[in-house]
Every structure is written in C-alpha cells, then in structure tokens.
Amino acid sequence: MTWNKRYKDDQWAKELGIEISHASPENNKLSLPFISRNLQADGGVLHGGIIGSLLHDCGLSLAAEAVGEAQHGYLRCLDFQANYLKAAKDCDLTANAQIIRQSRKFLFIQAEVLDPQSHIVATSRMLFSITSGETQAKAVQPYLTNEKIDVALASHPMVDMMNANMVERRPGFSVNGSEGGLCRVLVEDLPVNHNYKGEISNGAQIFAADSAGVFSCFGSGQTMTRAATVDLKMTFCAPVRGEGLSVLGESLILNDGLVHHQLSIFGATTKDLKAFGTMTLAI
Numbered sequence: 001m002t003w004n005k006r007y008k009d010d011q012w013a014k015e016l017g018i019e020i021s022h023a024s025p026e027n028n029k030l031s032l033p034f035i036s037r038n039l040q041a042d043g044g045v046l047h048g049g050i051i052g053s054l055l056h057d058c059g060l061s062l063a064a065e066a067v068g069e070a071q072h073g074y075l076r077c078l079d080f081q082a083n084y085l086k087a088a089k090d091c092d093l094t095a096n097a098q099i100i101r102q103s104r105k106f107l108f109i110q111a112e113v114l115d116p117q118s119h120i121v122a123t124s125r126m127l128f129s130i131t132s133g134e135t136q137a138k139a140v141q142p143y144l145t146n147e148k149i150d151v152a153l154a155s156h157p158m159v160d161m162m163n164a165n166m167v168e169r170r171p172g173f174s175v176n177g178s179e180g181g182l183c184r185v186l187v188e189d190l191p192v193n194h195n196y197k198g199e200i201s202n203g204a205q206i207f208a209a210d211s212a213g214v215f216s217c218f219g220s221g222q223t224m225t226r227a228a229t230v231d232l233k234m235t236f237c238a239p240v241r242g243e244g245l246s247v248l249g250e251s252l253i254l255n256d257g258l259v260h261h262q263l264s265i266f267g268a269t270t271k272d273l274k275a276f277g278t279m280t281l282a283i
C-alpha cells in the first residue's frame with residue numbers, strides 16, 4: 001500500500017482536516033481548509049500546534065515519496081524546527097516541501113505554510129531517518145526532569161478557562177496543572193490522536209508541547225496580554241504506542257518580552273522520555 005493511501009487512515013490528520021493536494025518524489029502540497037475548532041479559541045488565530053502538524057506532515061509526505069513504498073514504514077522524523085512568521089485567522093492554508101539533501105540514511109527537508117495571499121505563515125526544517133527495520137530506544141542516563149512527571153501542580157482561573165477550551169476542541173487533551181512556570185498537559189491514547197501507524201502522532205505531540213509552553217507562562221505569574229509562539233524545536237526519541245503522554249512545559253527565562261521554555265514528553269505509563277525540545281514565546 002502506498003503512503004498516500006495509508007495516510008488516509010491517519011486519524012490525527014483527519015481530525016485537523018489535512019488533505020494531500022499533490023505528492024511526488026520531487027515536491028508535494030498539503031492543504032488545511034479552515035475549521036473553527038483548529039483555532040486556539042473562539043475568535044482567535046490558528047493554534048501553533050496545528051500549523052506545526054501541517055508542516056510536519058508535509059515533510060513526511062515528501063520523505064515517504066522520496067524513499068519509496070518499501071521503506072516508508074521505517075521512516076522516522078528525528079528533529080523538527082518551526083518558525084512562526086505571522087498569525088493565520090479564518091483562512092485556508094497550504095503547505096509545500098522540498099528536499100535539501102538525501103543520503104542513504106537521512107533526508108533533510110524544508111517546508112513552508114502559506115495563506116491564500118501567498119504570505120508565508122510558518123517555515124520548518126526537518127530531519128528524517130531511514131532505517132532497515134524497527135528500532136528499540138534505550139536510555140543512556142536518567143533524564144534530568146523526569147522527577148517532575150508526577151509532581152502535584154495547582155492551577156488558577158486563566159489556566160482553567162484555557163483548559164476548558166482545549167478539552168472542547170481536542171479530544172483526549174487536558175491541562176493537569178500549571179504552577180510556578182511549570183505546566184503539565186496530558187494526552188490520552190485515543191484513536192483520534194493516532195497517526196497511520198497507530199502511534200500517537202508527532203503532530204499531536206507538537207500540539208501538546210506548544211500548549212504546555214503557553215500554559216506554563218500563565219502559571220508563572222507573568223502579565224500576559226497576548227502570547228505568540230515564535231520558534232519551536234522538537235527531537236523525537238521514540239514512537240509512542242499503547243500509552244498516553246505526560247507533556248511538561250517549563251518557562252525558564254524572560255528577556256525583553258520573550259519567554260524561553262523547555263519541553264519534555266514522557267510516556268504516561270512507562271515514564272520513558274519520548275521527545276524533548278525548546279520553545280520561544282512572545283508575550
């Protein structure tokens with residue numbers, strides 16, 4: 001079965017409304033029709049995690065076409081970086097991707113998201129690996145922040161309000177608490193959050209990480225009149241199957257209206273590190 005046919009079984013992409021407009025080994029194009037539930041809130045702008053999902057899947061689509069049908073089952077995104085140039089509101093979006101370099105084991109891909117006026121909304125660089133089969137992740141040493149997985153976190157009215165909004169829009173996502181610049185977002189292992197392999201989608205992880213970063217600011221006590229993700233980086237360590245996720249966002253440094261964050265994603269049952277990254281938020 002070709003990747004394009006398998007992608008039709010990607011439940012996360014279906015939930016967001018992402019569609020393949022064109023796919024070939026040389027270039028591709030994905031589209032995201034406007035759907036109100038993809039906004040961060042009623043009357044708001046498109047959630048940064050949704051745009052990140054579109055970028056990721058556009059890169060994945062091109063990588064799968066480039067390596068061919070026999071290998072796409074062992075294609076994995078290792079690193080993802082997105083830069084957000086402008087907000088998108090009440091409009092359809094398109095994404096296209098190009099291969100920067102392809103070797104025997106790796107593909108380096110860049111992608112961009114455009115609005116209907118062809119303005120660049122966001123750009124991304126991605127690194128994909130091509131392996132000969134399934135791999136097994138092994139921890140080299142305990143991750144430094146894993147003691148925070150189960151720490152009790154309080155909340156406050158702003159986070160509770162945002163959580164109610166997220167729960168209504170994204171099945172299986174919830175804010176478990178936000179206090180002292182640390183926020184925990186939980187992701188349930190539901191089919192709606194799966195990719196075409198039955199794993200929790202990288203896009204769902206990007207969405208959760210972006211949300212955890214934003215909500216950690218609310219819990220830090222900083223005065224916020226607006227919040228916009230400027231940059232988000234993720235390294236995906238291992239696929240997530242058969243368990244939910246505990247996603248931590250931690251506000252580290254405030255400097256000239258920018259908050260720099262650490263992001264960590266753990267298996268909810270195994271507590272293994274599944275992904276980590278950083279995020280810069282303008283407030």
